[in-house]
């Protein structure tokens with residue numbers, strides 16, 4: 509007899525199989541017990557008929573407590589009434605680990621309670637579905653960039669640089685000197701692009717932002733591609749192709765998970781069509797002021813502004829060329845305007861805000877050195893980065909997609925904390 513996973517049961521109809529499972533819920537009467545089972549790969553039902561098993565097994569089945577682990581042996585049958593479509597007709601049960609009173613019951617719990625029990629909550633169907641989709645986004649990311657001829661260059665986590673500004677750095681000690689946790693791998697990816705052409709990184713990044721919003725994590729994962737010999741317009745084409753590819757793959761490979769969380773696939777379909785609309789920062793300001801919002805040129809957008817702008821389109825929208833004063837030092841200056849840089853943020857529909865930040869990079873040594881000084885950074889810390897402009901500097905562009913922001917949008921969740929297994933938030937580093 510084969511030991512299999514629930515996900516593979518459709519290939520074993522009418523066969524006797526053995527599966528290691530946990531109990532999520534149960535219901536029983538005098539003659540029949542319905543066991544809700546999970547094994548990590550999927551959720552399905554076990555049926556125990558009193559007249560088909562020994563008295564002892566039926567009694568064991570009736571007494572099983574939530575989250576008890578056990579081996580279940582039985583025949584796989586089709587079950588058109590259930591969502592999964594198959595069930596197991598139980599013949600034998602062998603308890604592996606008893607369970608104490610499980611804190612997460614099928615009733616409603618508050619968010620703090622669930623987050624305090626995140627290590628257990630991961631077992632429930634909703635987080636399970638969201639994190640399954642996260643895995644698909646990661647898988648599709650590697651597929652996409654491999655297909656496009658990129659190679660993965662890993663950026664360090666411990667660094668001496670602050671590409672995204674010094675206000676939200678996580679400080680740490682590095683033996684007898686200071687170091688910071690990475691805010692972005694970008695500067696290292698730029699070095700990688702000069703060595704390999706097209707590169708990307710995927711790793712954790714850290715921002716000590718005192719923001720308690722639905723969009724901010726303290727630790728989040730970013731995908732950062734960087735392309736040599738590429739101007740901003742080609743980078744935007746790559747970005748929309750990538751995002752559409754992610755959504756396409758989630759629709760095609762995560763139907764069950766999307767159904768579990770109640771995400772409307774017809775809405776997601778809209779995001780698989782490219783090109784995405786593009787507006788300039790100037791146009792965005794005009795749209796916002798016309799709508800009666802109190803914002804002037806030169807100000808960065810907050811959540812209400814991003815939501816309003818995104819609501820004017822039914823696809824993600826690129827906002828191009830923000831004021832130089834509110835963007836990092838490394839962005840390419842506009843060829844004819846002093847006040848803006850060649851960059852774009854991609855705003856997700858449905859109020860999810862910025863999911864990508866990217867730009868063409870400044871290539872001129874003197875300009876960049878000047879910008880580094882103006883940003884209050886120590887040029888010595890960046891001399892390696894400046895070297896990239898000394899030895900065959902070329903036009904290049906790149907961007908960063910926040911995995912959890914993108915996943916929150918794709919899954920339609922309310923809060924970015926749902927999109928990562930163990931969120932680090934302003935007030936949470938447990939569990």
Ligand code: 4AD
Nearest residue numbers: 692694724725728732863864865866907908910913
């Ligand atoms: O716009 P950001 O700060 O851009 C960079 O870090 C660039 N160096 C990227 C690059 O060009 N290689 O961050 C990029 C993305 C944002 O668009 C957002 O999706 C996500 O990272 N992000 C966050 N996600 C969750 N919590 C936070 N606190 C985030 N801050 C940024």
Ligand code: MG
Nearest residue numbers: 853862864865
């Ligand atoms: Mg940004």
